[in-house]
Amino acid sequence: MSYYEDVSGIAEDATQEAKDNCDDSMEVNEFAIEFVHQSVDSHLTYTRDAYMALMESSNPDEGIESGGVDLGSCDSASQVVTQLAFYAMYQDVMDKIKFHEIEDYFDTPVYTCDNDDCGESFTQKQCDDNVADMGDKCPECGKGTLE
Numbered sequence: 001m002s003y004y005e006d007v008s009g010i011a012e013d014a015t016q017e018a019k020d021n022c023d024d025s026m027e028v029n030e031f032a033i034e035f036v037h038q039s040v041d042s043h044l045t046y047t048r049d050a051y052m053a054l055m056e057s058s059n060p061d062e063g064i065e066s067g068g069v070d071l072g073s074c075d076s077a078s079q080v081v082t083q084l085a086f087y088a089m090y091q092d093v094m095d096k097i098k099f100h101e102i103e104d105y106f107d108t109p110v111y112t113c114d115n116d117d118c119g120e121s122f123t124q125k126q127c128d129d130n131v132a133d134m135g136d137k138c139p140e141c142g143k144g145t146l147e
């Protein structure tokens, strides 16, 4: 697996996990930060992977620019590289996540009930939670169909 396949993989996992586990779009950012943090951490277990990440990253200076890496606390080159690589890969993954799409998933209505007495609209998240789709019965009134 190339570095960017790994970055894309973590970004896709974070997107899916956020859709499945968050209750609304307000929770998405915090959830993604935590998920990506842990995923990148476990990806960079070996110093070799950290060197690779730093060479391939689009954000190699992130650890310096953000002030996140404390060079004074490092006593070996591999510690420096591992810390720099963490911030670099973390940023690469965050740049890859389409946060607007995730927000739309929670916030933008995609189907409306055709029963005039109901007229309820549903986001994709509500539809997935109710296992409803276009043409299915409305989860709210049970009479209309979603269109």
Ligand SMILES: [Zn+2]
Binding pocket: 113, 114, 115, 118, 119, 120, 138, 139, 140, 141, 142, 143, 144
């Ligand atoms: Zn309805």
